Amino acid sequence: PAPSPIGVDPLRSVAKEMSFLTGNIQQLLGSGHPMLDTVAKYYTQSEGKYVRPMLVLLMSRATALAPKDSRRVSRYQSVDEPISPSSVLSDVNPSSPLMAESDQTSPETDVLPSQRRLAEITELIHTASLLHDDVIDHSLSRRSAPSANIAFGNKMAVLAGDFLLGRASVALARLRDPEVTELLATVIANLVEGEFMQLKNTAKDEKNPVWTEETVTYYLQKTYLKSASLISKSCRAAALLGQSSPEVVEAAYAYGKNLGLAFQLVDDVLDYTISGEELGKPGGADLELGLATAPLLFAWRENKELGALVGRKFAEDGDVLKARELVARSDGLEQTRALAQEYVDKAIQAISSFPDSEAKDGLIDMIEPSKRLRKAILLNDLSLIKRIVRNNP
Ligand code: FPP
Ligand code: MG
Ligand code: MG
Numbered sequence: 001p002a003p004s005p006i007g008v009d010p011l012r013s014v015a016k017e018m019s020f021l022t023g024n025i026q027q028l029l030g031s032g033h034p035m036l037d038t039v040a041k042y043y044t045q046s047e048g049k050y051v052r053p054m055l056v057l058l059m060s061r062a063t064a065l066a067p068k069d070s071r072r073v074s075r076y077q078s079v080d081e082p083i084s085p086s087s088v089l090s091d092v093n094p095s096s097p098l099m100a101e102s103d104q105t106s107p108e109t110d111v112l113p114s115q116r117r118l119a120e121i122t123e124l125i126h127t128a129s130l131l132h133d134d135v136i137d138h139s140l141s142r143r144s145a146p147s148a149n150i151a152f153g154n155k156m157a158v159l160a161g162d163f164l165l166g167r168a169s170v171a172l173a174r175l176r177d178p179e180v181t182e183l184l185a186t187v188i189a190n191l192v193e194g195e196f197m198q199l200k201n202t203a204k205d206e207k208n209p210v211w212t213e214e215t216v217t218y219y220l221q222k223t224y225l226k227s228a229s230l231i232s233k234s235c236r237a238a239a240l241l242g243q244s245s246p247e248v249v250e251a252a253y254a255y256g257k258n259l260g261l262a263f264q265l266v267d268d269v270l271d272y273t274i275s276g277e278e279l280g281k282p283g284g285a286d287l288e289l290g291l292a293t294a295p296l297l298f299a300w301r302e303n304k305e306l307g308a309l310v311g312r313k314f315a316e317d318g319d320v321l322k323a324r325e326l327v328a329r330s331d332g333l334e335q336t337r338a339l340a341q342e343y344v345d346k347a348i349q350a351i352s353s354f355p356d357s358e359a360k361d362g363l364i365d366m367i368e369p370s371k372r373l374r375k376a377i378l379l380n381d382l383s384l385i386k387r388i389v390r391n392n393p
Contacts, residue, residue, distance in 0.1 A: 013358040014057040017111055017119070021053055024120050028167050039152050039160040043127045046143045052126050053119035055231060055259070055366060059238040059252050060115035061359030062351065067245040114175050114241045121184060122234045124168035129191050129230075131161035136195065137289060180237040187230045194226025201292040207311045211300050219297055220261070227267075228260025251350050258347035259367050265340035268293035269333055272324070287320045294339065296323060299330035344368070 025044050031037040133139070134147040135154045141147055148157040165188060172181050202209045203218050224232075235256030239249045271286045272295055286293050290313030292300070300306040303326050309319050327333065344367050354360050 013061055013362055014054060014111075017057045017116060018050060018054060020116075021050060021120065021123070024116075025123055028120060028124060028171060029164065031163065035156070036160065036163060039148060039156045040163050042148050042151065042160070043130060043142070044123075046145050048123070048127070048143065050123060051263075051366075052122040052231060052234060055256065055363070056115065056119040056122055056234050056238045057111055058359045058362040058366065059235045059255070060111045060119075060242055062354050062357055062363055063239045063242050063244045063248055063252060064110040064359075065355045065357060066248045068243050069245045070243070072240070072243040112241060114177070115238050117171055117175060118180070118184075118234060118237055118241060121168050121171050122230060124164050124171070125184065125187060125191075126230060128161040128164035128168065129195075131157050131164065133195070137285075175241070177241065180240055183233040183237045183240075187233050190225045190229035190233075194222050194224070194229070197222035198226060198291065201290070201310050201313065208308050209311050210307060211297075211304065215297055215300070216294075219292075219294060223261060223264045224257070227264035228257050231260035231263075232256035248354075251353065254350035255347045255363065258343040258350065262340045262343035262347065262367065265294055265336050265343065268295060269336050269340070272327060272333060284320075284324070287314050287323050290314055294336040295327050295332035297332070298335040299323075299327045299332035302330050 022044060026041055029037070029040045029044065031040060130142065131148050134142060135149045135157050138149075139147040140150055145151075148160065152160075168184075172184050175181065197218070202215060209215075232253050233256070236249055236253040239252035244252070268286070271284060271293065287296070292310045296306065296310070300310065306323065306326060309316075309323055312319070314320050314323055347367050348364055351360060351363055
């Protein structure tokens, strides 16, 4: 694709849409119970990276000019009938949580209201999974602040996650698109399946597992479910809501799937290579959590002694240090980076037939590790992300 003119950031094309996101999400999460309201909105207060909504918006714009399937009719209607706010203390929050700004069509852009709502739904599901994840992982911090389980306790964190899924489901139902509903409902199941697979490092529950090709297959399947399913299926849903042709829908899906896999592999590398301060969450956490990610699995292929450590989830004294050393001495990190690059190439290839546009450049920008935004996201540099996204350097 033609490079964008110097000084023009392709993400500009969705900057305006992004600026409404936090407000809309907060409206979707309003509860009449003040405490639930606080916990549910907690992770939306310290503004997140909004990678998933950004991808949905970029995909929506990038497919707007691509071939259409005229047989597909959108039945989405702007919200006309408010759902009742939470039944408790209803006067605390009299407005309908679904009467969000995003229901107003913005004349300047070609993003449909349903696609904008989808962007918000992806963030709700993602945030729900983070609330639950931090309980499972006994996290202490997220986005450089105490995690919700620490700030409010496990019980409230879990319930707030469930509340987010409930509100996401209401918003999803209101899209009046059974195929899109099915996709996003499947994502929720996939997240749980992926997290469940991660509870064990290998398919079989063994004390001293042996490395096989299946070790990597299991890991990639887990990674798809936990990290790529939401991105791939929401990219697919964005194309469906835009009445794209079947080929365009498949391309959107392939882009999201390969991007999601690449993101997670890069994340796995970062856990070994960058400090906690830069990450905004503890570094080197995976081994401490007993997790054998890609760099370790590749190191294991060469150092069979790692099998016993994988089997006991690096739980004995010195295991984590030993594993880290063996990874450092192997080409595990290099192999993981190379695999991530393969997925990056596939993602870019997937959308190569889309008509050239700013949004298409934005989709490519999201994935090129050399690009400014991608780097800012990887480093969790919130102020830089905000400056880029808001185009206010
Ligand atoms: C973050 O991973 C976690 C996920 C991407 C998904 C977690 C899924 C669940 C907890 C299942 C329940 C799902 C729902 C929708 C309620 P991480 O721990 O590797 O990353 P982190 O460093 O951000 O904590
Ligand atoms: Mg975690
Ligand atoms: Mg986790």
